[in-house]
Amino acid sequence: MLKSRRYLLISLGLVLVITVAWLSLRSSAPVIPDAIRHGYSEALSAARTGQAGAARQLYQQLGRADLSVKRRVWLHDELANYPSPQALKLADADLQNKSPKVRAAAINSVLGLVPGGERSLLLGPMLDDENQTVRFAAINALLGLTPDELGLYFAPLQQAIDGWEQVLKGQPESAANYAQLARLYIHNAELKNAQVALDNTLRLEPGNLQALVMQIDVLDRQGQTDAARQLLARQLKAQPDSAYLQHALGLWLLHHGQREYALLGLSKAVELEPDNKDYRYDLATTLHSAEELEAAQKQLQEIVQRHPADRKARVLLINYWKESGQLQNVQVLLAQLEQLNPDDPALQQGL
Numbered sequence: 001m002l003k004s005r006r007y008l009l010i011s012l013g014l015v016l017v018i019t020v021a022w023l024s025l026r027s028s029a030p031v032i033p034d035a036i037r038h039g040y041s042e043a044l045s046a047a048r049t050g051q052a053g054a055a056r057q058l059y060q061q062l063g064r065a066d067l068s069v070k071r072r073v074w075l076h077d078e079l080a081n082y083p084s085p086q087a088l089k090l091a092d093a094d095l096q097n098k099s100p101k102v103r104a105a106a107i108n109s110v111l112g113l114v115p116g117g118e119r120s121l122l123l124g125p126m127l128d129d130e131n132q133t134v135r136f137a138a139i140n141a142l143l144g145l146t147p148d149e150l151g152l153y154f155a156p157l158q159q160a161i162d163g164w165e166q167v168l169k170g171q172p173e174s175a176a177n178y179a180q181l182a183r184l185y186i187h188n189a190e191l192k193n194a195q196v197a198l199d200n201t202l203r204l205e206p207g208n209l210q211a212l213v214m215q216i217d218v219l220d221r222q223g224q225t226d227a228a229r230q231l232l233a234r235q236l237k238a239q240p241d242s243a244y245l246q247h248a249l250g251l252w253l254l255h256h257g258q259r260e261y262a263l264l265g266l267s268k269a270v271e272l273e274p275d276n277k278d279y280r281y282d283l284a285t286t287l288h289s290a291e292e293l294e295a296a297q298k299q300l301q302e303i304v305q306r307h308p309a310d311r312k313a314r315v316l317l318i319n320y321w322k323e324s325g326q327l328q329n330v331q332v333l334l335a336q337l338e339q340l341n342p343d344d345p346a347l348q349q350g351l
Contacts, residue, residue: 050308080112117149124153
């Protein structure tokens with residue numbers, strides 16, 4: 001009887017301990033205000049469309065622990081337009097997220113938030129991630145950095161590239177696999193191998209314009225300028241209304257010191273795809289280098305009007321207006337930028 005009673009008391013004691021622990025954990029869990037918990041759609045829309053308070057709403061949502069993987073990934077798609085110490089902290093935290101998709105999205109955020117070699121310190125450790133897709137995302141984010149920029153991660157990146165190369169070679173052939181192989185070869189300056197990989201890409205997918213432009217670049221790097229020019233000319237003759245090829249032509253001519261003709265190609269690309277902000281940005285910077293400041297400003301104004309969340313164009317337009325002494329316009333854009341993101345480094349630097 002005493003023995004049974006002792007067991008009963010022990011059992012009740014265990015139940016009490018478990019209950020207290022559960023209540024303690026429950027009470028210590030962060031309480032998310034209703035306005036934040038129900039504000040995801042509004043925050044994502046504000047970030048995408050460049051509305052006042054967008055950065056604050058975006059940070060609040062990324063600070064939640066109860067978001068689905070899909071929603072978290074969508075938020076990371078917008079984070080690079082709202083840089084700040086808090087944005088970098090949120091991206092860095094998600095590099096440790098349990099979801100590989102979120103970790104890969106956070107890698108892309110860091111890529112947009114952190115310039116050049118500085119990102120190697122954050123992304124270098126991701127080369128050892130347990131998930132293959134995340135490791136490959138880290139490799140792509142570090143491709144193109146110099147040995148000095150990579151620092152301690154130069155050797156780990158080379159090892160990771162070698163591992164990815166073996167994986168790609170062991171898979172069934174596809175245009176995507178060959179194109180990725182070409183990127184790895186280009187990073188390692190293995191230009192002959194890159195050219196073969198791109199030949200195979202175009203054999204399997206003749207309409208792959210990205211691979212075609214990569215091939216032109218590889219020919220150029222090998223000193224085969226005439227071959228690169230002829231290849232680009234043939235493609236433009238076959239597809240004169242391709243904005244992608246017109247843009248590539250403009251950049252190629254610019255690279256070869258023919259800025260006046262480059263402007264024709266870049267302008268044609270914008271004419272064919274007026275909503276493409278990348279094409280307009282390249283046209284604006286080329287116009288600026290040709291000392292056509294007013295025309296450059298107009299292109300950047302068009303980007304800001306069509307894509308209010310585009311920070312890169314907004315900051316460059318502020319610089320161009322400042323350069324031409326249009327301080328009233330500078331103040332207007334600075335005020336808008338502060339409404340979007342009061343912690344933007346551009347504001348701290350006193351643009």
